[in-house]
Amino acid sequence: MTDMGGDQIEEAVAGCAALLRAAAGRDWDGVRAGRLEWSCRRTAEHIASDLIAYAGQLAGRAGTAYVPFDITVDEGTGDGGVVDVIGTTGALLAAAVRTTPREVRAFHPYPFRSAxxxxxxxxxxxxxxxxxxxxxxxxxxxxxxxxxLCARVLTTIFPHVRPEPDAPWSTLLWATGRGDLPGREPLTEWRWNNNLVIDTERLTLQGVTPAAAADLHAGGTGGFEWIEGGPFGGTRDAAGMIVSAYEQGVHRPEWGMFVLVRREDGQAVGGMGFHGAPDEEGRAEVGYDLAENARGRGYATEALQALSEQALSRDDVKVLFAAIDRDNAPSQRVIARAGFTRVSEDLEQVAYELHGVDGSLRLYARES
Structure with a gap:
């Protein structure tokens, strides 16, 4: 798997610079930039401002707010000089991305306060x-x-947007209110979506993007450094479910899959998550597994407690379910320690008959 990183930043900036240099000398100040209220000149300067701001967030490890600085272009700078500033700030962001450890996160407001x-x-x-x-x-x-390049942007920060086959650029334009797609209503408001991370004492539960899920499902690492023996088969299967949901346009990141990463060494030890968003009655199903070498240390219990509390704190969630194989005593102990109790045999029978639940499974629930 190739992470979204410095190479992609440089590729995007090079394409931008080539177009803008070819247009140098035209009326950048007197022409609006597409649907924006800004002039083309102001928009070009904004590109540089964004790039240096993101570099500053990462380099400064900003934790709770934007670093309070901005960039200005010297008075009298020509169009070519503005392009030079874009190139320089792009290089700074690429360098910051390349030199920042994978586990580091910095402040960004949308939607979970970090990236x-x-x-x-x-x-x-x-x-x-x-x-x-x-x-x-x-x-x-x-x-x-x-x-x-467009597809990687979509799978990284637009996981909630159904991709249009063979048209990632058109999809990205539509997802940001800049274009139309057949069969979809135009957007007037939009936000991109960085992955959710949930902290516990020994772990971070890191939301898996569609790009990472596709790599995991195909046999890769998903960009994580795994403990020996990981990831377990269930994690790869769950990753496939994320890819399918993304392709159908029904993936909701906070109801997706998380990889459990140890704080002490940054190694991934397992996967945990939901089978989809809550239904109309506020019910959602959880599942999990650990690499064999990580079992017996309480990681699954610690992670499941945190994930459950996060989910049950929401108004749209009333109960979480888990289906455990009758012979899987260790997993039953994990689910019990995380506050789940076995449902009544009557409810279990209804689930078997009406919902096609495998009769070899035992059902457990935790209510809000």
Whole structure:
């Protein structure tokens, strides 16, 4: 798996610079950038401002707010000079992404108050691609970035958006209110979506993006450093469910899959998550597994307690379910320690008859 990183930032910036240099000398100040209220000149300066801001967040390890600084372009700077500033700030963000450890997160408000290096890289690339499009539209120029670059942005920070087959650029434009797609209503409001991370004493539960899920399902690492023997088969199967949900446009990141990463060494020890968003009655199902070498240390219990508390604190969740094989005594002990109790035999029978639940499984529940 190739993470969204410095190479992608440089690729996006190079494409932006090539287009803007070809348009140097045109009326950047007097022309609006596409659907924006800004001029093309102001939009170009904004690209540089975003890139340096993201670099500052990562380099400064900002934890609770934006680092309070901005960038200005010297008075009298020509169009070519603005392009130079974009190139320089892009190089700084690429360097910050490359030198930031994977586990580091820095403040960004949407939607879970933080992002890792891959998230900042994807946001930086998105800013470059989209605002280059805005400028090109204002100046009447043709612009279409590489499809793979657009697809990586979508799978990293737009996991809630159903991809359009063979049209990632059109999908990205639609997802940001800049274009139309057949059969979809235009968007007037949008946000990208960095992955959710839940902290426990010894672990971080890190939300898995569709890009990481696809790699895990295909036999890769998903960008994680796994303990020997990991990931277990159930984690790869669950990753496949995430990919399927993403392709159907029904994936909701906070109801997806999390990889359990040890704080002490940054190694991934297992997977945990939901089988989908809660139903109309506020019910959601959880599942989990650990690499064999990580079992017997309480990791699953610790993670399940944190994940359950996170879910049950929401108004739209009333009960969590788990289906455990009758012969899997260790997993039954985990689910019990995490506050789940076995449902009555009558309810279990209804689940078997009406919902097709495998009769070899025992059902456990935890209510809000």
């Amino acid at each position: 890792n290096r891959e998230g900042f890289a994807a946001m930086g690339v998105a800013e470059v691609l989209l605002h280059t499009h805005d400028i090109a539209e204002g100046l009447g120029l043709a612009y279409e970035p590489p499809a793979e």
